[in-house]
Amino acid sequence: MSDTATARDAGLVGCIRCARVWPLGTHHCSRCGARLTSRARRGLAWVWFWWALGLLAYVPANIWPMLETRLLLTSSDDTIIEGAYKLATHGSIGVAAVIVLASVVIPLGKFLAVAWLALSVQYHLPSSAKWRHRVYEAIEFIGRWSMIDVFVVAILSSLVQFSVLASVKPGPASLAFALSVICTMLAALSFDSRMIWDLDDEASAGQRDDLAAVEQSAPAER
Numbered sequence: 001m002s003d004t005a006t007a008r009d010a011g012l013v014g015c016i017r018c019a020r021v022w023p024l025g026t027h028h029c030s031r032c033g034a035r036l037t038s039r040a041r042r043g044l045a046w047v048w049f050w051w052a053l054g055l056l057a058y059v060p061a062n063i064w065p066m067l068e069t070r071l072l073l074t075s076s077d078d079t080i081i082e083g084a085y086k087l088a089t090h091g092s093i094g095v096a097a098v099i100v101l102a103s104v105v106i107p108l109g110k111f112l113a114v115a116w117l118a119l120s121v122q123y124h125l126p127s128s129a130k131w132r133h134r135v136y137e138a139i140e141f142i143g144r145w146s147m148i149d150v151f152v153v154a155i156l157s158s159l160v161q162f163s164v165l166a167s168v169k170p171g172p173a174s175l176a177f178a179l180s181v182i183c184t185m186l187a188a189l190s191f192d193s194r195m196i197w198d199l200d201d202e203a204s205a206g207q208r209d210d211l212a213a214v215e216q217s218a219p220a221e222r
């Protein structure tokens with residue numbers, strides 16, 4: 001709600017690392033040493049930078065082999081989707097579902113969510129602050145689980161190394177995938193969630209102006 005006072009309204013700036021508040025104009029937090037900014041000025045530019053880099057890395061992550069399997073007579077290089085398909089046809093539908101969820105559904109959902117959040121702040125798209133905060137929290141929550149795919153490959157390869165006749169190594173896609181996950185996490189971190197409050201404040205200030213204009217014009221009509 002716009003009636004809630006923010007630190008900026010009170011002439012204060014909050015430290016986003018340790019939550020201590022300082023008078024506006026203070027540049028560094030004396031308690032934890034973090035840089036203080038009332039709003040991340042070039043925040044959205046950084047969000048888009050990391051977002052684009054993450055998307056760029058996500059393409060090879062799906063095209064390059066994720067798993068390089070060497071058996072005594074045969075060898076195969078599998079992309080994420082091929083690997084999931086093979087697992088599913090070998091009866092491990094649960095593991096295949098986790099891989100598809102972690103490497104396709106969640107990353108794509110995250111790209112869309114970050115883009116929507118950045119666009120909605122940039123172009124003042126109609127939506128409630130509550131909904132924007134929910135999307136932001138969901139992105140933050142998902143972030144730490146996005147590495148599941150890389151862990152699956154790591155565990156799978158260490159399991160298979162026990163056998164002398166077979167070897168499984170993580171392919172180049174695992175590196176691209178990890179890079180993509182890190183970039184999307186940085187994109188979410190670069191987003192200053194306080195921009196959502198400002199947008200809400202602007203919207204309610206606009207509503208108040210409209211109301212005042214209606215009230216002013218009302219007596220003249222009477």
Ligand SMILES: [Zn+2]
Pocket residue numbers: 015016017018019020029030031032033034
């Ligand atoms: Zn601090």
